[in-house]
Amino acid sequence: MMINYWEDLQRIRSKRPLIHHLMNYVVMNDAANVTLAVGASPIMAHAREEVEELAAKADALYINIGTLDDRWIESFLLAGKAANKNNVPVLLDPVGAGATRLRTETVLRILNEVEVSVLKGNGGEMMTLAGVVGMIKGVDSLGEANLEIAERLAREYGVTAVITGPRDYVSDGKRGAIVSNGTPMLQYITGSGCMVGSVIASFMAINKDLLIASVEGLVTFEIAAEKAEKKSSGPASLKVNLIDELYNMKSSDYELAKIEFKE
Numbered sequence: 001m002m003i004n005y006w007e008d009l010q011r012i013r014s015k016r017p018l019i020h021h022l023m024n025y026v027v028m029n030d031a032a033n034v035t036l037a038v039g040a041s042p043i044m045a046h047a048r049e050e051v052e053e054l055a056a057k058a059d060a061l062y063i064n065i066g067t068l069d070d071r072w073i074e075s076f077l078l079a080g081k082a083a084n085k086n087n088v089p090v091l092l093d094p095v096g097a098g099a100t101r102l103r104t105e106t107v108l109r110i111l112n113e114v115e116v117s118v119l120k121g122n123g124g125e126m127m128t129l130a131g132v133v134g135m136i137k138g139v140d141s142l143g144e145a146n147l148e149i150a151e152r153l154a155r156e157y158g159v160t161a162v163i164t165g166p167r168d169y170v171s172d173g174k175r176g177a178i179v180s181n182g183t184p185m186l187q188y189i190t191g192s193g194c195m196v197g198s199v200i201a202s203f204m205a206i207n208k209d210l211l212i213a214s215v216e217g218l219v220t221f222e223i224a225a226e227k228a229e230k231k232s233s234g235p236a237s238l239k240v241n242l243i244d245e246l247y248n249m250k251s252s253d254y255e256l257a258k259i260e261f262k263e
């Protein structure tokens with residue numbers, strides 16, 4: 001499959017799509033910086049009084065349940081429905097699904113009431129949603145999934161499913177892809193999963209093919225992380241260098257893409 005990574009990144013940079021985030025308090029600032037570094041325009045807003053208005057005008061909506069409570073949950077649903085009404089694609093990150101009942105039930109409620117375009121979580125979260133118990137500790141995954149689970153989730157929930165981890169599994173129910181870029185050091189930065197969501201949402205804003213947009217987001221983020229790691233002495237410098245490498249991405253960097261497609 002031919003993917004125009006570089007052309008699509010240029011489209012993000014020239015269009016500067018608005019990415020409306022309902023992003024957890026832990027990662028809010030980093031997700032905004034990552035979004036800017038790829039060339040899109042972030043707004044972090046979760047007040048129930050404004051989310052419908054913003055989601056309706058955005059180019060993509062990113063719902064991340066990381067620091068949920070009653071008010072946030074109300075806003076997730078309001079924003080998601082407003083996005084649906086206006087044909088704005090929606091990415092959902094089920095942070096900590098399986099860790100508590102509130103998290104699992106909230107994700108299922110959103111999937112039931114909102115038409116989610118891309119469901120992206122780590123192995124433990126996504127295996128929880130596929131009915132496998134005990135694979136999550138807080139927000140951390142305790143195991144790696146596989147393409148079959150991604151395909152099952154895609155079909156069951158009518159989404160493009162993205163399962164992150166040492167290898168990332170992407171499925172839209174028909175086509176599948178495995179991305180093997182990245183570095184284990186990403187596990188030592190909080191929010192690496194949340195941040196890759198911002199990059200995927202930026203590609204979703206300019207590419208209607210959700211499987212390809214997901215792969216483009218994963219590959220872009222993870223190649224930047226590989227380059228950043230070479231310049232870093234630990235997680236703190238990795239995070240700073242990662243934002244720089246996203247900003248400084250070159251077309252030749254995409255030669256590093258490690259991707260396998262399954263039709």
Ligand SMILES: Nc1ncnc2c1ncn2[C@@H]1O[C@H](COP(=O)(O)OP(=O)(O)O)[C@@H](O)[C@H]1O
Binds near residue numbers: 194
């Ligand atoms: N062992 C690993 N090797 C390479 N990349 C990894 C590894 N673990 C996670 N990643 C990458 O880090 C990012 C976050 O994934 P993950 O850790 O699964 O999410 P989360 O932060 O939500 O738990 C993804 O881009 C993923 O591919």
Ligand SMILES: Cc1ncsc1CCOP(=O)(O)O
Binds near residue numbers: 026027066139191195
């Ligand atoms: C630590 C933590 N606690 C609530 S949200 C959050 C960030 C989770 O980020 P990620 O899903 O990328 O690991």
Ligand SMILES: [Mg+2]
Binds near residue numbers: 093
């Ligand atoms: Mg996560």
